[in-house]
Amino acid sequence: MRSFMGRDILSLKDFERHEFFRVFEIAERLEPIARNRKNS
Numbered sequence: 001m002r003s004f005m006g007r008d009i010l011s012l013k014d015f016e017r018h019e020f021f022r023v024f025e026i027a028e029r030l031e032p033i034a035r036n037r038k039n040s
Helices: 017-036
Strands: none
Touching: none
């Protein structure tokens, strides 16, 4: 898998299927942190 560093993740046209799943996997792990975060 290629690195995401320096890539525009807002444009998904250059992503491969396994890269989509990797992004979703990381998002699931970060979701509890985002939900429990308090904006100050």
